[in-house]
Amino acid sequence: MAHSLPWNVGIGTSILASPGRLGSLTPMREMLEARRPLGRSGLTVPRIALGCGNFGGIGSAPELFGQGLSEDQAFALMDAAWESGISHFDTADAYGGGRSELSIGRWIASRGVRPQLTTKTYNPMAAGADHGLRPERIARQLSMSLERLGVDRVELYLAHDFDPEVPLAESFSALDQAQAEGMIGTYGVSNFGPARLAAALAAGAPQAVQNSYSLLDRADGGDLLALCAERGVAYLAFSPLAGGWLTGKYRRGEPFPAGSRMTQRPEPYRAFVSGPVFDVLGRLQAIASSRGTSMAALALAWLLADERVTQVVTGPGRPEHLAPVREALRHPLTDEDRAAVERALG
Numbered sequence: 001m002a003h004s005l006p007w008n009v010g011i012g013t014s015i016l017a018s019p020g021r022l023g024s025l026t027p028m029r030e031m032l033e034a035r036r037p038l039g040r041s042g043l044t045v046p047r048i049a050l051g052c053g054n055f056g057g058i059g060s061a062p063e064l065f066g067q068g069l070s071e072d073q074a075f076a077l078m079d080a081a082w083e084s085g086i087s088h089f090d091t092a093d094a095y096g097g098g099r100s101e102l103s104i105g106r107w108i109a110s111r112g113v114r115p116q117l118t119t120k121t122y123n124p125m126a127a128g129a130d131h132g133l134r135p136e137r138i139a140r141q142l143s144m145s146l147e148r149l150g151v152d153r154v155e156l157y158l159a160h161d162f163d164p165e166v167p168l169a170e171s172f173s174a175l176d177q178a179q180a181e182g183m184i185g186t187y188g189v190s191n192f193g194p195a196r197l198a199a200a201l202a203a204g205a206p207q208a209v210q211n212s213y214s215l216l217d218r219a220d221g222g223d224l225l226a227l228c229a230e231r232g233v234a235y236l237a238f239s240p241l242a243g244g245w246l247t248g249k250y251r252r253g254e255p256f257p258a259g260s261r262m263t264q265r266p267e268p269y270r271a272f273v274s275g276p277v278f279d280v281l282g283r284l285q286a287i288a289s290s291r292g293t294s295m296a297a298l299a300l301a302w303l304l305a306d307e308r309v310t311q312v313v314t315g316p317g318r319p320e321h322l323a324p325v326r327e328a329l330r331h332p333l334t335d336e337d338r339a340a341v342e343r344a345l346g
């Protein structure tokens with residue numbers, strides 16, 4: 001791969017290279033490279049990020065550290081994402097107990113490219129290890145993340161969850177300091193509802209919130225997205241396919257496919273195993289088929305059509321799973337499709 005064009009002046013001094021092959025700015029690549037403001041930070045991010053939560057584990061669950069994608073599989077996925085024009089990777093210190101950041105760091109070093117990076121802290125790095133948002137812990141975890149990633153700065157650093165034991169202002173002072181020292185571009189929060197985000201905005205200057213948002217999890221569509229719009233906070237949607245449910249891979253009355261997320265980490269999605277959800281999925285599948293796309297592409301297109309959604313953090317398990325991203329960009333929702341999708345949700 002060739003990588004030498006500086007492509008983004010919005011992220012300060014990081015040395016970045018253009019993803020994919022140079023000189024082939026197809027409409028698809030242009031869409032993937034279109035950027036949105038990251039709150040009022042002055043930074044920008046692309047609309048689609050590669051979620052790296054499956055590298056060396058399934059998210060931050062200690063009992064699954066060492067599982068998920070092997071490093072070779074993670075490299076294949078990062079190569080495919082980068083080649084297709086995805087230039088922002090999302091990880092966390094605790095994903096795979098550090099394995100996700102390590103794999104990204106080794107990939108960056110071996111490929112000689114630099115994607116834009118989000119990482120996070122809150123969860124323990126091993127069963128029984130410490131967790132939370134104490135200022136000293138944030139400082140320690142951030143420097144260990146930078147070491148694993150092999151970079152001297154990440155563009156976005158998130159508090160991965162709310163810590164009831166530490167005042168937000170104390171955590172944010174550690175993040176302000178990290179920003180002043182150039183270790184992070186800006187900071188935000190994750191898994192915060194509207195009341196906690198309002199409290200966070202009173203305690204500091206988070207520029208982004210990253211939460212679950214999809215056709216099967218629309219709680220943020222009301223007050224939270226309205227608050228983000230009002231206060232200029234970037235909204236980053238994770239689990240856009242509801243952990244795979246919006247691909248149609250889980251079928252009424254049938255066993256979960258071998259090796260699928262429901263066989264590995266089913267807890268967050270148990271509520272989806274219900275008649276009404278399968279009914280909704282059936283209606284969404286019919287709409288997708290009538291548009292000539294996959295249901296996954298319909299689900300991604302629904303998010304991309306919402307101007308309030310700054311970035312969609314996808315979670316492909318292998319290179320082929322990137323196909324719905326391309327489909328979604330190629331087939332944006334019309335107002336009519338959007339109305340049909342919303343009627344299908346019941």
Ligand SMILES: NC(=O)c1ccc[n+]([C@@H]2O[C@H](COP(=O)([O-])OP(=O)(O)OC[C@H]3O[C@@H](n4cnc5c(N)ncnc54)[C@H](OP(=O)(O)O)[C@@H]3O)[C@@H](O)[C@H]2O)c1
Pocket residue numbers: 050051052053054059090091160190191210211238239240241242243244245247249259260261262296313314315316317320321322323324
């Ligand atoms: N801030 C947070 O607390 C938080 C929480 C969760 C996730 N995240 C971030 O968001 C990213 C995405 O979350 P997510 O993994 O839940 O996203 P998702 O896209 O909703 O689900 C990803 C899963 O769906 C399945 N899948 C994806 N594309 C598919 C396709 N085309 N065909 C069939 N199956 C497909 C795969 O499951 P199988 O394993 O079954 O193949 C994959 O592991 C994570 O990697 C992480 O970076 C953040």
